[in-house]
Amino acid sequence: MISGEVEANRISVDELEDIAKNRDVALTAYFCRGDECLYVWTDYERGRTEFTATKEFDLRSRPLFHALSGEMDAYRLKCPGNDVISLHYGPLTTGLWEAGAFEILTYGERILNVTPDFGYKRREVEKKVVGRRVEEAIFLIERLCGTYSVAYSNAFCYALENGCPERAEYIRAIALELERLYNHFHVIQRLTAAASQKVAISHFSALVEEILRLNAKLFHHRYAFGLNVPGGVRRNVDVNIIDKKLDAIEKDFEELVNILLSSRIFIDRIHNTATLSREDVLKLDSIGIAARGSGVKRDVRTFDSFYSNVPYRVMCERDGDSLARTVVRIREIRNSIEIIRHLISELPQTALKSEVECNGFRYGRVEAAHGDVFVAVEVKDGVVKWMGIRPASLVNYVAFIHAVERNVFTDFPFAIESFGLSFADSDR
Amino acid sequence: MRWIFRGIKKGILTTKYPEEKPAYDEVPEIGLPVPDKCADFASAESNCPTGAITNAVDAEKCIFCGRCEDFRFKRSRTVELAEVRKTLPFSKSIHVFVADVGSCNACNREVEMLNNPFYDFHRLGIFFTPTPRHADVLLVVGYPVEKTVKALLEAYDAMPEPKVVVAAGSCALSGGIFGEEGIDRYIDVDVRIPGCPPPPIALLHGLLKASGR
Structure with a gap:
């Protein structure tokens, strides 16, 4: 687990600009807290999370800053010319499956600029959490984004705890990998759906359903809501159920992926679509699948001590297109299955829950299926005083905006699906 | 060609619901x-x-x-909890327009899962439609966010008569964990499907009820 105290160095604005010039550290989060600004930086090479506090200041030299502070207008193309058509797509459409909208600028064929329009799903989780006891707050955190609920609740729990029983940590890791599996399967299913490969859609959505049913049997909930409690987990797992199911899923998946990757029609659609170069990743501070697809090893599991005893490897591709991101996902699926097998074979026999004393200002980080999520929480006597969440989708929307530029209109679904973004996530 | 062989090899996965009660695999202890x-x-x-x-x-x-x-x-294993006030006058083929008004994406995913071979809702004559103009059923999910509710009401007005409104999930019905009030404040709900999120069997049950089956 990656967690710790939030200890911010108070620095001047000039010093902050100096840090921002160093491209080796990635801007992770930005929060306005009272009359000061909290900047979070990550050095993925050395595995360090650092905090700096300044007086109120806009860090314009990093493009990600605008997204973190909620000014999506900054990414809109100014003065695009007279022939440009502006298209507002959303919020209620079947194509996106979610209440979100895109502002698309185009001449008719090529996409000039895309800006996501947030606010259609704003439930204000961070505000509603304040004043609640941590046991109750966790239900809100889980419902920030239902499909990445384990990642968020894990991060929240790790932020609260100073170590939890080993068995609980293993069960959380299993739930997290299962979540990664169904989200990766789902992304591949959406990509095949965008390419109208009807048979492949059915096969891959069947795989998603298999994992959800496995979740239902293990955790009494299809999305593992209610699994995490501060201090441990609520439920034990039945190892035998996972073992049997996992073999069947792996066999199915290998056969399917073999056929899918030999389909020239499908590969043609995702090859060279929405390319994100290595330089773009460093410039835009992208994370997760978007970074790993472009050859930048950004995965918080690499510096997580828990994963040093687990057969975990960082999966990387160089090309940075939709195909590369899909290949990263395919390889991560194989790795996830391997990790789950290892975890269930070495499940330690300890208690499931321990008492936690919730006090202080701490953070937690977890690698979700689409990128790493960051949760910082200030707790006093078990009541949440302040909370800051940095969702992974919000960061990668900036990467998506950049990657989709100059692509043709029909590539739009392939671009958006390959990043695995969610409006519920960024529009918390 | 390989897809076809692969499909035949896989066999039939589809549930026997609603002719038979849902199997344990489909609905383990995830109910009320x-x-x-x-x-x-x-x-x-x-x-x-x-x-x-x-x-x-x-x-x-x-x-x-x-x-x-x-x-x-x-x-328990009970998930078929839908309550009905009004049904459609026809039952053989219904078209559903899905309106998300601020969900956590779990409800959306469960609605999407109706499409997979395990549930295959087309066999029951239920279809999604991308436009409210063709819809008989408005399926609302999520906690009502003001900005989206405006679009929802527009979509409702655009639907032809006869029409029913189905609300799914505790957020839409009662506000759930996010608030005190659900979608009732803005629109009359005819079929109510509880769940957080309602599993596909619960959604199927609700949609079949909406069509009077």
């Missing part, structure tokens, strides 16, 4: 909590995050978090 003989109602009531437990369990408020299991409540 039911109290044991010696359940501790007072503690469960004070610990319930949404106030769903009073003398009984209110399905519409329950967010299926499992916290009451610590006080001798057990999860």
Whole structure:
């Protein structure tokens, strides 16, 4: 687990600009807290999370800053010319499956600029959490984004705890990998759906359903809501159920992926679509699948001590297109299955829950299926005083905006699906 | 060609629902909590995050978090909890327009899952439509966010008569964990499907009820 105290160095604005010039550290989060600004930086090479506090200041030299502070207008193309058509797509459409909208600028064929329009799903989780006891707050955190609920609740729990029983940590890791599996399967299913490969859609959505049913049997909930409690987990797992199911899923998946990757029609659609170069990743501070697809090893599991005893490897591709991101996902699926097998074979026999004393200002980080999520929480006597969440989708929307530029209109679904973004996530 | 062989090899996955009761695989203990003989109602009531437990369990408020299991409540296998006030005058083929008004994406995913070969809702004559102009059913999910509710009402006005409104999930029905009020404030709901999120079997049950089956 990656967690710790939030200890911010108070620095001047000039010093902050100096840090921002160093491209080796990635801007992770930005929060306005009272009359000061909290900047979070990550050095993925050395595995360090650092905090700096300044007086109120806009860090314009990093493009990600605008997204973190909620000014999506900054990414809109100014003065695009007279022939440009502006298209507002959303919020209620079947194509996106979610209440979100895109502002698309185009001449008719090529996409000039895309800006996501947030606010259609704003439930204000961070505000509603304040004043609640941590046991109750966790239900809100889980419902920030239902499909990445384990990642968020894990991060929240790790932020609260100073170590939890080993068995609980293993069960959380299993739930997290299962979540990664169904989200990766789902992304591949959406990509095949965008390419109208009807048979492949059915096969891959069947795989998603298999994992959800496995979740239902293990955790009494299809999305593992209610699994995490501060201090441990609520439920034990039945190892035998996972073992049997996992073999069947792996066999199915290998056969399917073999056929899918030999389909020239499908590969043609995702090859060279929405390319994100290595330089773009460093410039835009992208994370997760978007970074790993472009050859930048950004995965918080690499510096997580828990994963040093687990057969975990960082999966990387160089090309940075939709195909590369899909290949990263395919390889991560194989790795996830391997990790789950290892975890269930070495499940330690300890208690499931321990008492936690919730006090202080701490953070937690977890690698979700689409990128790493960051949760910082200030707790006093078990009541949440302040909370800051940095969702992974919000960061990668900036990467998506950049990657989709100059692509043709029909590539739009392939671009958006390959990043695995969610409006519920960024529009918390 | 390889896809076809692969499909034949896989066999039929589709559920027998609604002719038969849902199998254990489809619905394990993910349903509404039911109290044991010696359940501790007072503690469960004070610990319930949404106030769903009073003398009984209110399905519409329950967010299926499992916290009451610590006080001798057990999860049942009942998920077919839909309540109906009005049905469509026809039943053979219904078109559904999905409107998300601020969900956590779990409800959306469950609605999407109706399409997979395990549930295959086309066999029951239920279809999604991308436009409200062709829709008979407005399926609302999520906690009502003002900005999106405007679009929802526009979509409702664009639908031809006869039409029914189906609300799915505790957020849409009662506000769930996010607030006190659901979608009732803005629109009359005809079919109510509880769940957080309602599993596909519960959604199928609700949609079949909406078409009078």
